[in-house]
Amino acid sequence: MSTRERFDELRSAVAPTPAQLDELWSDLEVATVEDMLGHWAGGDFAMEHPASALLEKIKWHGKWFDGPLDVSPIVVRSDDGGIEANAAAAGGGAASVWSVEFRGESTATMVYDAMGVFDHFKKVDGDTVVGIMNGKLEPVFGTNDLYYFWLEREK
Template identity: 30%
Template sequence: MTTTAPADTLRYLEHGATIGEALAFFDGLPAVTVEELLGRWTGGEIPTGNPMDGLLGRFGWHGKRFDSPEDVHPLVMDRAGGGTFSLNPGLLPLPALLRYPAALRNPALARAARVLGPALGTRAPKARLRLTRYRDVDSATMCYDDLPILDAFRRVDGDTLLGAMDMRGLEQPFMFFLRRE
């Protein structure tokens, strides 16, 4: 890797990286306050060989919405006809994601999920923000209400965050990024 600016490094990693490269980058970034997360964000991933790689995008993940520390919408999805909706993560088949991620890569299933996804939508927040210690740094972390998932964040720049989704059952975190809308 020949880049030194964090934004350049992120652009490089967006094309794929080892989990070691992604975590080394994450560990070198500064902490984020809870207040810095407030607002709407679009998301993308850093493919690292994680079983979750590609699944969020395939099912129409748009990003996250942080209305307040107590009111977070962790899975904002693109609506098939335009616009977005908040998916209720408590209704996701988490065990299937962990045991059979390849089955979820079926294009027909992804198309159906994009059409039927709003039926699993919610207006209620489904996560909260807290300051937690993750990988030896205290930083803003999104805590899902109904799932054993924490998303820890670090700052790439004023409008870009790097996230590490720590989920029970995954050996390594799923790495993603957010850009402020």
């Protein structure tokens, strides 16, 4: 089974496990800062992480990487159907993207300005990445469990 097929299977799975996602993660190519530039729509894996409920509540749409030091981590769908960066939602504020070591590899990593949380990225393909959120998650989400999600490049 190809990496893309494994990703699609886990994305549509009722309850993928962290072990299954970690196995996929280990087979993915690291994303670079340059790979992340652009606008992305996102979603997550059905793991019942508290971040899922919060992001659903605020109508999370994705992330905008307009430059290494110009990242909007919380892009939401507005009530009128538009899409906008929301600096106040979920303490999102702003962010930057750096190359940071995670699990022995240097990956493109989004660093939130307002909280000690990091989103690490690896590529499924040129237009799809898997992210793992880690850091000081407990104050934000009530758990230190990693949060697994995905982004797809907007055309």
